[in-house]
Amino acid sequence: MTLSLFDQFSSPTFMGIPLIMVALSLPWLLFPSPTSRWLNNRMLTLQGWFLSNFTSQIFLPLNTGGHKWAPLLSALMIFLLTLNTLGLLPYTFTPTTQLSLNMGLAVPLWLATVILGLRHQITHALAHFLPEGTPTPLIPVLIIIETISLFIRPLALGVRLTANLTAGHLLIHLVSSAAFVLLTLMPTVAILTTILLFMLTLLEVAVALIQAYVFVLLLSLYLQENV
Template structure:
C-alpha cells in the first residue's frame, strides 16, 4: 500500500529512457509564443498582465540593480506553477516532488544572489555574517552560525517546495482512493465524500500556484540582502 502511494513520485521510464526531461520541457509548449502583433489574443493578454503584476509586486522593494532579474523570476514562477498544476492531471508526473530537481533549481539561483552581492556590495554582504552588537567572545560562534544559515538557504527552498507538493499529492491520493472504495461498497457514502475530493483538488491548484509564488518571493528576499 505504501509503495503504491509513493510510486507516483518515481521518475517514469519508457523503454529504459527517463521521461523527466520531457516532463520538464512540456509546460513551455503550452505557453503562448512571443508575437509582434499590435493586438494579442485574450490568453496572451492575461499572461502579460500576470507577468506585469507579479514583477511589480515582487521587485517593488528591490533596488534598480535587481530589476534585471524580472524576466528570470517571472519565468521561474510560471515554470514551477505549470509543473505543479500539470502534475495534478491523471497519469502525469510531478518533477517538483523530487528533491534533486528542486535543489538543481534552487542552488544556482541562490548562488547568483550571493555572487551579485559580493560583486556590488561585498562589505554589506560579509557584514550579514556578523549581527551588529554581537559580544566579542561570541563573534566566532555567530560567524559559523550565520554562515551555516546562509548555506542552508537553497536546501530550505528545495525542501519546502518538495514537502508541500508531496504532502498535497499524498492527501489527494488517499482521499480519492478512499472515495473510490466507498463508491464501490457504499455508493451513498461515496457520493457524500465526492465533493470533498473536488474541493481538495481545487485547493491543490491554489497550493500549486502559492508554492511557486513563495519560492520566488524567498528568492527576492535573499536579493534584498545583497542588492541595495
C-alpha cells in the same frame, strides 16, 4: 501494480526514455512569442497582464540593479506554475515532486545571489554574519549560526516545494482510494468522501500556485539582501 504510495513519484519511462524530459519541455510552449500583430489574442493578453503585475509586485522593493533579474524570475514563475498545475491532471507526472530537480533550481540561483553580493558589496554581505554591537564572547557563536542559516537557505527552498506538493498528492491518492473502496460498501460515506476529495483538489491547486510564488518570492528576498 503500485507497491508503495511513493511509487507514484518515481520518474516514469516509456521505451527506456524518461518522460520527465517531456514534462519539463511542456511549460516552454506557454511562453509568449513575438508577433507582428497590433493586438494579441486573449492568451497572450492574459500572460502579459499577469507578468506585468507579478514583476511590479516582486521587484518594487528591489534596487535598480536587481531589476535585471526580472526576465529570469518571471520565466521561473511560469515554469513552476505550469509544472505544479499540470501534475494535478490524471495520468501525468509532477517533476517538482523530485527533490533533485528543486535543489537543481534552488542551489544555482541562491549561489548567484550570494556571489552577486560578494562581488558588488562585500562589506555589506559580510556584515550579515556579525550584527553591530555583539558582545565579544558571542561573536564565534553568532558567526557559526549565521553561516549555517546562509547555507541552509537553498535546502529550505527545495524541501519546502517538494514536501508541500508531495503531501498534497499523497492526500489526494489516499482519499480517492478510500472513496473507491467505500463506493460499494457504504455509498453515502463514499459520496461524502468524494466531496472531500473535490475540496482537497481545489486546495491542492491553490497550494501549487502559492508554492511557485513563494519559491520566487524567497529568491527575490535573497536578491534584495545582495543588491
